[in-house]
Amino acid sequence: MPQQILIVEDEPNTAEMLASYFQIQGYEVTVCGWGKEALDFVQHTLPDLIILDIRLPDIDGYEICRRLRSHRRTSQVPILFLTEKRERIDRLAGLELGAVDYVTKPFDIQELRLRVRNVLRRAQMQSVMHPITELPFASLVEDHLNQLLGEKGWAMTALAIDGLEAFADAYGFVARDDVLRAVALIVRHVAEEEGGKETFVGQLDDATFFAVTGPQEAGRIQERLTTRLQEALALFYPREDWEAMQKAKKTSIPRLSVRMGTLSAGSYPSAGKLRESVYRSLRPVI
Ligand code: CA
Numbered sequence: 001m002p003q004q005i006l007i008v009e010d011e012p013n014t015a016e017m018l019a020s021y022f023q024i025q026g027y028e029v030t031v032c033g034w035g036k037e038a039l040d041f042v043q044h045t046l047p048d049l050i051i052l053d054i055r056l057p058d059i060d061g062y063e064i065c066r067r068l069r070s071h072r073r074t075s076q077v078p079i080l081f082l083t084e085k086r087e088r089i090d091r092l093a094g095l096e097l098g099a100v101d102y103v104t105k106p107f108d109i110q111e112l113r114l115r116v117r118n119v120l121r122r123a124q125m126q127s128v129m130h131p132i133t134e135l136p137f138a139s140l141v142e143d144h145l146n147q148l149l150g151e152k153g154w155a156m157t158a159l160a161i162d163g164l165e166a167f168a169d170a171y172g173f174v175a176r177d178d179v180l181r182a183v184a185l186i187v188r189h190v191a192e193e194e195g196g197k198e199t200f201v202g203q204l205d206d207a208t209f210f211a212v213t214g215p216q217e218a219g220r221i222q223e224r225l226t227t228r229l230q231e232a233l234a235l236f237y238p239r240e241d242w243e244a245m246q247k248a249k250k251t252s253i254p255r256l257s258v259r260m261g262t263l264s265a266g267s268y269p270s271a272g273k274l275r276e277s278v279y280r281s282l283r284p285v286i
Helices: 012-024 035-044 061-070 090-095 109-127 139-149 164-171 173-195 218-236 239-247 274-281
Strands: 004-008 028-032 049-053 079-084 101-105 155-162 200-205 208-213 257-264
Touching: 004 012, 004 035, 012 028, 012 109, 028 035, 035 049, 035 061, 049 061, 049 109, 061 079, 079 109, 101 109, 139 200, 139 274, 155 173, 155 218, 155 274, 164 173, 173 200, 173 208, 173 218, 200 274, 208 218, 208 274, 218 257, 257 274
Parallel strands: 004 028, 004 049, 049 079, 079 101
Antiparallel strands: 155 208, 155 257, 200 208
16 A cells, blocks of 8 residues: 655645655655645545645644644654744744654755655554554564464463543543553563563554463463552552442442453464454453
C-alpha cells in the first residue's frame, strides 16, 4: 500500500507542484486548501504524514496542529510544517506540539523530499511499538510470532487485562494508560528476571501482553505475574474505592480482572494460528 500524504496548502501553484511531485515518488496525495477541510479529511482518513502550511485562509497551521494533537486518534500523525522565513521557529518549539519537522519557504524540493522520507521512516519505527507502553507491537510482533512457528523449545505466557473500558469511564484515560504502563513494566521485569536475555516481551493488542521464553520458565512466570499483579491492582484504584471493593463483593466500582495462559511449541495445536491459540489459552486468574 502506498503511503498517504495530506498536503494542506492554499497557494494553488505550490499545492499542485507538491502533489504531482510526491505522486511521482509513489505516494498517494490529497490536497486541502483550507484548514477546516483538512480537519474534516482526517476524521475519515488518517494520512501517514501531513505537510502543513502555517498561513491558511481560515485556521492557521499551528491551530490545526494543536487540534490534531489533542485528539487521541490523530495525536500521533507526523506533521511537516511549511513556514515562512520571517516566522520564528521557536514558536513551533514553544507550542510543544510534537511537530516532527519544518521546511522554510521557498524550499528546495530535494530537501523537502528527504525530510518527508526521514519523517516517514521515523514514524514507521515508532509504529511497531505500542504508543502507550512502548512494547513491541503490530508487525514487529507478527514477525516474531511467524518466526516462532518454525522453532522448537519455546513457551509463551500471555496475559489479558479485562475491564479497562469501564475503568477508563470511571477514572479517565490517563488512569487507564497508567495501568497499561504498569502492567507492561511488570510483565517485562518478571519475564526478564525469569527468562533471561532471550526473552521477548510484546503486546498482541491494547490489553494483551505476552512473554516468550524457554518452556521451563513459563510456569514460574505465570505464578510470579499473578502475585505481582494482585499486589499492583490495589495501587490502580483510589484508596477508598479499593477498600470498598475488598469489603463488598458487589459494588458499582469497575473491576479489573486478569486472564492468563501458556502455549508451548509442544502444546501448540494448529499451524499458522498462533495468535488465535494464544487468545483461546487465556483463563481467569484474578
Ligand atoms: Ca499559505
